[in-house]
Each structure stands twice: as C-alpha cells, then as structure tokens.
Amino acid sequence: MAEFDYQDLVKATEGFSPSRLIGKGSHGSVYKGILLKENKVLAIKKSTIGIDHVSNDNSKKLENEICILSSLHDHHHQSPYIINFLGTSHEYSSRKLLVMEFMPNGSLHEMLHAAKTPPSWPKRVEIALQIARAVQFLHENNPLVIHRDIKSANVLFDENWNAKLADYGLAMSRVGSLSHQASQPAGTIGYMDPCYTTPSKLSTKTDVFSYGVVLLEIISSRKAIDVSKSPSSIVEWAVPLSQKHRVPIGEICDPRIGLPPYMEGTIRNLLNVAARCVSSKEENRPCIGEVAMEMNSFCLVERVKVVVASPCSWTCLVRSLILMRRQRRLAKKCKRKCEDYSEISKGKLLLREMLADR
C-alpha cells in the first residue's frame, strides 16, 4: 500500500482549500489534488470532523473503506470497474486519508438527473453491464465483499466515460473493520433491500436489490425516491407497470430520448432483469454473475443490431466480409499449393526410391 507524504497532499490540494473540494459524503470530504512532482491528478478523501463520537464513527468508516479497497487491489486480478485505490496518508493527528484515482466525469446520478444531454440507449446498456461486472467482482472476490450502498451517486465516470463503483464506507467483508454480526443494517433509502432488517439478513442479494433499483433508474431516469410523484418509490412504480400486459415499454423509458425499435427488445430484457433483482423475495433474485452474463449477451445482440442499423457500420461489416472471403480464398490457394508441393516431393521421393532400387 503506497504511503503519500501528508505535506505533498497539503500542497496538492492548496491546503485542502474549499476551491478543491469536490463534494461531501456521509463520512468524508473529497478533494481534487494535483501532485506537482508527477503532474498527477488524485482524489483525496478526508473524514469529516464533528462532535467526538461522530468524528470517531466517520474515521472508522473511512478506515473500513481503505481496508476494503486495499484488499481489492492486493490481488493480481483487478477490476477495471472498481475505483482505483492509490494509497493512504496520515495527518498529524494520525487520522488516515484515502488517496484514489480522480474521476473527472461526475456520477451516474448527475448523468441521469442533471446533465443537459441524456445518455443514449447503447451507453445505458454499457453502463448497466459495467456496474454488474463491478458487483460481480466484489461478490466473487476472496474474501467476499458486500457493498451495501450501491446507488447511482456511487457510480463515477473516468476520462473515457467508463463506469466505476466507488464509496466503500459501508462495505463489509471478513477483512473489514466492521463485522457482520455487529453492524446494523445500513444503506440509502430508496436503494435498500426491504428484506435487510437485521444484521443476519445481509447477503449478496442485498446488493442485487440495490443494483436492480439502479437499473430501473438507468432505464427511466426517474429518481429512486421522488416525492413529487406517486408512487414515490421507483420500484413500486416501475415493477407493476412492467408486468401489466399491453403497457408499452415507452411508458417506463426515459421520455427525453426516443427508443429506437432495434433497442426495444434489449431494454425490455433489461427491465425484466431489473424486476427480478428487486423481487421482494430474496430467493427469486438472480445472483450477480447471472445478471452480468445476461447483460453481456444483451450488449452483444445490441452491437449486432447497431451494425445492421447504421450504414457506416454496414460498410465496415461488408468490408470485413470481403476481407474474410479474400483470406479464405488465399488460404485455399495456399493449401492447394502445399498439396501440389507435397505431390512434387512425393514424386521426387518415389523417383529417388526407384533410382536407388536400380
């Protein structure tokens, strides 16, 4: 685990100046830092100071986040969909700071609810798959990690607009400082699994439920809880609507962008997955590996459909078909030449044998 010099971080953030503050969360403030020596941009999380017991709680959550993130980055296999952990630092008071990669393109929450241009349907499918991959990585990790706070505000975008799962303050694993038994149910209203009522009810399906809510949000661009609407909960609104016969899918989809006919099937499948994830019965929810596999197949089908729908991609497709045919023809020619060659060498061999007989 890399240890950053605290004074370097002070310089990098101009003394943790408010102008470098990206935002405040439940247990910490995140600052943008520029390491002048390396010309590297970082994000630094510092626990929030409050009255004594709150400060203690906040720094415990940050320590837990550091512990989980460092354990996830200890392995040879890292996920491109988990925020990159870069290291830690210590303030004089010995409070720890978390140093991670800087995500310059905001959160999925901002993209869906505040951006001027809403994301396209293929981009939404891609994001859904990337988040599923992140959660799959956590659930299939050894030791297993349960995030407990999957929500659109915790999905951040890197410089290439790839989605990464962040904020591990509530995450639980055997390496975390919080233990399953001791920790009370926690999460964010609107995303929290209704079955998670006692510490012992925590399971990977708790995350699957929250993932389902995020999927509904991706499809509809409606907030998880919107008190100006009735019902205010996205789950209570979308699931019965999706199960009603003859309700056009357009009624659930983001009304700001039209749904092209070639995407309809994919989005309907996405909606079905979301409905299974938010099932009130835990046993009816799929595991995240299954979800990721299904998402992957939707992405593939959708890519083929994009190729079919776009004239530019058609040209690419035809070009690659011509290339494939040409390669096959060349291979055949080559094979024939080889066969001829082997015939010649067979003949030569025969002649040599005949000559030797004489």
Ligand SMILES: Nc1ncnc2c1ncn2[C@@H]1O[C@H](COP(=O)(O)OP(=O)(O)OP(=O)(O)O)[C@@H](O)[C@H]1O
């Ligand atoms: N690595 C990062 N790069 C850029 N911005 C980040 C990074 N990590 C967090 N942020 C931003 O900093 C702010 C605070 O993030 P933080 O994870 O502490 O809390 P939160 O997710 O907003 O809230 P909560 O902790 O209550 O769930 C958010 O606006 C978040 O988008």
